Amino acid sequence: MSTISIPKPQKPWKATPRQRVETGGILLVSLLLAILLVAVSPLKGKLGYVGAFVVIYLIIDYAVVRFNHGKSAGVDAFFRGLVTMAIGVAVLPIISIITAVVVRGYKGLHLSLFTTDMQNAAFTDENLSAGGLKHAIIGSILIVATALVISLPIGILTAIYMTEIRGRFTRPIKFLVQSMSGVPSIVAGLFILAAVVYPLTKFYSSFEGSLALAILMIPTIARTAEEVLLLIPQDLRESGVALGGTQWRTVQQIVLPAARSGLVTALILGVARVAGETAPVVLLTGGGDGTQWNIFKGPMGTLPTYIWKAFGSGTEASISRAWTGILVLLVIVLVLFGLARFLGGRKVK
Amino acid sequence: MSSVQVSERPALPEKRQLTTKPRFSDKVFRGVVTGGGLSSLLILGMIFIFLLYQGFSILHSQGLHFITTSDWNAAVDDNNVPIPSQSHFGIAAMLIGTLVCATIAVAIAVPISVFTALFLTFYAPSSVKKIMVTLVDLMAAFPSILYGLWGFFVLMPSAVYWAKLLNKFFGWIPFFSMQAPVFDRSPFVAGVVLSIMIIPIVTSIAREIFGQTPLDRIQAAYALGSTRWGMIRAVAFPYARSGIVGGAMLGLGRAMGETVAVYTVLNIVYQINWHVLLGAGGNVASMILMKFGEATPLEIKALMAAGLILFLVTLIVNSLADVIVSKSGKSGR
The missing domain is CATH 1.10.3720.10 (MetI-like)
Structure with missing residues (x-):
């Protein structure tokens, strides 16, 4: 009598541990390479790091996936990276705007802001608690x-x-x-x-x-x-x-x-x-x-x-x-x- | 034998009249609602008529020169009374500047918006999607003066740096060349600020249209062994193409009409300038706001005429965009 083995339910869409290691590895390697590139080339500043990282990540990701799974999978991975980056670019200004407003605006906050007007105060007054809204x-x-x-x-x-x-x-x-x-x-x-x-x-x-x-x-x-x-x-x-x-x-x-x-x-x-x-x-x-x-x-x-x-x-x-x-x-x-x-x-x- | 007295039957109530004719109350209701509904036509018509009425004398005396020349000179005599015969008004530089800023904005915003919409529609897990959609919608609710201040104090230093890079590496392209090293308050900076302002609207339109992509076609693409990107290229893009074009035009219309945010980050010069990195540009809306404070009565008439031109241009762009968006989804079948 042969025993019937019941197959365990699979989730083929989930990343296997190996794939996760791969993704993490690609990220890490491209980060290191980006730092290296900025150090040796005339690139500099935040833009330099981000730009180098983005380009290197896209290239490495494409190469690895292409080597493992073929050309169309490589292209797919490339655009997945690009699309994910776009959302970052779209959301960045919101974060920047809110931080800028809070950081630069809180200095002028005071209680009398809501009880006084600018009738007897000048906008240029160094004392920020003079006058209000x-x-x-x-x-x-x-x-x-x-x-x-x-x-x-x-x-x-x-x-x-x-x-x-x-x-x-x-x-x-x-x-x-x-x-x-x-x-x-x-x-x-x-x-x-x-x-x-x-x-x-x-x-x-x-x-x-x-x-x-x-x-x-x-x-x-x-x-x-x-x-x-x-x-x-x-x-x-x-x-x-x-x-x-x-x-x-x-x-x-x-x-x-x-x-x-x-x-x-x-x-x-x-x-x-x-x-x-x-x-x-x-x-x-x-x-x-x-x-x-x-x-x-x-x-x-x-x-x-x-x-x-x-x-x-x-x-x-x-x-x-x-x-x-x-x-x-x-x-x-x-x-x-x-x-x-x-x-x-x-x-x- | 006695006769039975039959009392007369009570009269039947009169038959209810069945009619599809609306009652009086409904007639009033329909009249009032139709009136309210037509108010948008009334308002748009009145904007046109009143701006034309105020600006007509200028449009009449300047003729086509009003949109083909760019000197703005309100001559006054010693008593500050305007002299119409010596005054020249032309908004060519402003119109071209408006178009340049808006085009830069669209060129930056559309790729970002389309990719963002793709991410939200086809890639994002639903939890991430919810947060991102809220954030992008929130961006649309920010007042324009906020973008103006943020653009001036926070974005401009970075944008100037990007402009210098562009000039360094792409200076051989005529648009990016410079005669003088003035990078501040250029059309490029204004375009970047505007692009951030129109990202939400283009994204939401693109997202809506990608979301309508027929599921059977998506599944057919996957069943044929397509990757996700292959599906997007073969199914989603052809389906959404005209909608994206319409969304881009809607963004263009918004960017052309923006006033305050452009005013703070653009240096307005009465000269046609194609060098987008140079700190000299034009913008009809900002010029109106800038000139209005110290304008003579004659100049105000000219500003009204400029407003009329801006109104017509944005109206045409928006209407065209609306037609394209509402027709989208019919392509790619």
Whole structure:
């Protein structure tokens, strides 16, 4: 009687110990060779090390895999290395940006930042605890909130048109919204200047800034809201109509409540889109230094104009203030972004 | 015999009228929503009309010279009153500069973005993928002034070093040659900053299109013994080709309209400059922001006209990109 041997389940896609040793070896060898190359050749600096390592690794990896498994496997390995490197290159700036902002911005952080404005302080003051961001934060909140009040209804109506009514304008409107999202922010600012400031009001106010920001927000809100509304199952709409509801009642009582969290995501993404928008705000709000509550009258400072002015002043202290302003702005954007992610729960495709 | 009194039957309710005609409330609803939906058309139209209205006198008096010459001279008399007859406005240098910066940005960003998208779609394990997708999306949410400051203080020293290397080893290519050793604030530096700003958008479009590659074709390629790269070359690239072109154009449109980030890292000079490493470039959006503060009323009209040109150029590029992206996926069948 022969015994039947039950084969152990295999995982052929997993790296065998030998392959792991091979990969580690290639990495190590190319690292050593890179150091050697930098030492003997005129290459130097971080770029020299990274460049030498990348080139040597790709070559060795290609050669080894080709020797073991043939030509097409070698090419495959080469591009696997290249593609993995691309993600490193794409992510590097984010890390660099966040470190730069934190390292350069934290010096200016102090408690009175949120309780004082720049009315009695100069951007160039060596004492970084003089003056603060109160006016800029209040201004940013007011200006973005006003823009939101204008753009949210328009954005959501556009999305409802594209998903619920589906009239003959659906495709053109989709196209227009897409084109609108590419309107340069400075053009939005110029448009408000040409259409509102020069012919009508003749002075700067934050409301005009809000109008320009609303133009930039509408496409973001409309497109996100459209995506969300498309996810609502058609059954829900049909059951609403089958129960005798008119289309208005169906949309108002069934579709919109079902999409609520998604619509909040759209709102937050819209806010995040314009919170740091600088060019139109610099053109239109005047960028005041005092706390200003009236959105219809007089210059109002916002975070972007604060950063802009501080950067423009050009001394060490003022640039330090600019970084602190950026740090606060970045934290706000990060919080908004995290909130949108959390609420939206967007699935990674 | 008695007769039974039959009470009259109650009258039947009138038959419910069945109709597909929308009720009054729905008519209002549809009207309001259609109005809201058409607002994007209204806004785009108004931008065009008002910028044209403000800039028309300049466009009319300068004619084609407005986009073919590059001197910008707002003549004023002793009382600071502008003299239209002696003023010349031309944005050729700015337009070409915008195009140069945006082209550099696209040339750097597209390979990185396509490879990143390939990694995210076909190589990355799902845990890594989630983090990376979030990071790349986060990059798109950073405000442009942040890129501007970071570009000026952090990136520029490195970018200048790269520019020097390029000049040293590729100086024989006309674009990379230099007449004067001024590497700061060049179109190249601006292009690098812009490329980082458009990586997220190009990546997300490329990722979306790679993600739609038909699974049966991918599996067919593997079943025929293809390696992963072989599959990408034979299946994913042909399928996604036009989508990637569209994504690149969308990135180009974004890069052309960017204002603040370019303003901080580009030295604006009113002269057409093809030497991308030299610290002198042009950019329509940044010029508008720079000139606006001290502009005379006549100059403001010229700036409006420049804004109109920028608006039209970006609109055309974006629309073209949109058409290409929405048609993608039909190739390679």
